[in-house]
Amino acid sequence: SKPQPLVIVTRRLPEPVETRMRELFSVQFNESDQPFARAELVAAMRSADVFVPTITDRIDASILAEAGPQLRLIANFGNGVDHIDVEAASARGITVTNTPGVLTDDTADMTMALMLAVIRRLPEGARIIPNEEPWTGWSPTWMLGRRITGKRLGIVGMGRIGQALAVRARAFGLSINYHNRRRLPVDTENALEATYWSSLDRMLARMDIISIHCPHTPATYHLLSARRLKLMKRDAVIVNTARGEIIDETALIAMLEADELSGAGLDVFQHHPAVNPRLLRLAKANKVVLLPHMGSATLEGRIDMGEKVMVNIRAFLDGHKPPNRILPSML
Numbered sequence: 001s002k003p004q005p006l007v008i009v010t011r012r013l014p015e016p017v018e019t020r021m022r023e024l025f026s027v028q029f030n031e032s033d034q035p036f037a038r039a040e041l042v043a044a045m046r047s048a049d050v051f052v053p054t055i056t057d058r059i060d061a062s063i064l065a066e067a068g069p070q071l072r073l074i075a076n077f078g079n080g081v082d083h084i085d086v087e088a089a090s091a092r093g094i095t096v097t098n099t100p101g102v103l104t105d106d107t108a109d110m111t112m113a114l115m116l117a118v119i120r121r122l123p124e125g126a127r128i129i130p131n132e133e134p135w136t137g138w139s140p141t142w143m144l145g146r147r148i149t150g151k152r153l154g155i156v157g158m159g160r161i162g163q164a165l166a167v168r169a170r171a172f173g174l175s176i177n178y179h180n181r182r183r184l185p186v187d188t189e190n191a192l193e194a195t196y197w198s199s200l201d202r203m204l205a206r207m208d209i210i211s212i213h214c215p216h217t218p219a220t221y222h223l224l225s226a227r228r229l230k231l232m233k234r235d236a237v238i239v240n241t242a243r244g245e246i247i248d249e250t251a252l253i254a255m256l257e258a259d260e261l262s263g264a265g266l267d268v269f270q271h272h273p274a275v276n277p278r279l280l281r282l283a284k285a286n287k288v289v290l291l292p293h294m295g296s297a298t299l300e301g302r303i304d305m306g307e308k309v310m311v312n313i314r315a316f317l318d319g320h321k322p323p324n325r326i327l328p329s330m331l
């Protein structure tokens, strides 16, 4: 009988996902805690029929050139596919899929958490008692943050996550503004009580909080450029749970250092996983809150992502169109 197609997964996954995958497929997991080094990645691409990478694998054209002819599907464990050269994959006849929808709520929750953390000085406050810093007791002028209620939130990228954030932020009394390539249908806009800004520049100039929710594509690389960041109000804050490359990080750092912006909450970094040491200094000075890409990090989310990966693989191997196929034209 024909050997079963080989599925190679580049990272360990939560136990229920691994168990289910072993039931369904002939599957190999990277047994180490570290991502594959280049040579291991190449070896895996040469023998896999189906390849399951994560954000920690750079699947560029040079790696794809090493793929064996049997490799037909890259079923990404994650939503964003900016670490995969989808065009080069498609040119080689390799299908790419992702896991949309299942990390929407978790990412929107974490965005709210990060926003609150920055504006209400949560990490700074939470360190005081455990560190036994001299806590002189309460004073009317002590640890003052800024009020969330009534502030203006500008959402850059109003897809699933942007909209899930809008629902949450509305409940916090924020006014909802958004910029998107396309305006939402008027019913959706009304339901979200959201105001559309066709000009990103004009929205940036008016907002108290900016939150990034677009994918990273060539068109959104440094969308928040030095020029655009300078349009923001001096007392505004910026939150990014999307991709570091969307903000000109060097320009952002310079502005934070010069007090030209009030603060930032960053879950993603331009040179992920390396973090600019100037950001670490800003974190110690309590001007930024830095998270290690935790936006979608819930057990339920990871299990749902695993399910999506399996559905895509199953459909593909059964000769159907996988539900979450990414086409180069979508990027």
Ligand code: 8YV
Pocket: 053, 054, 055, 056, 077, 078, 079, 080, 081, 103, 295, 296, 297
């Ligand atoms: C995942 C993410 O942790 O899905 C995404 O785009 O950034 C994260 O939620 C990561 O992609 C896993 O590969």
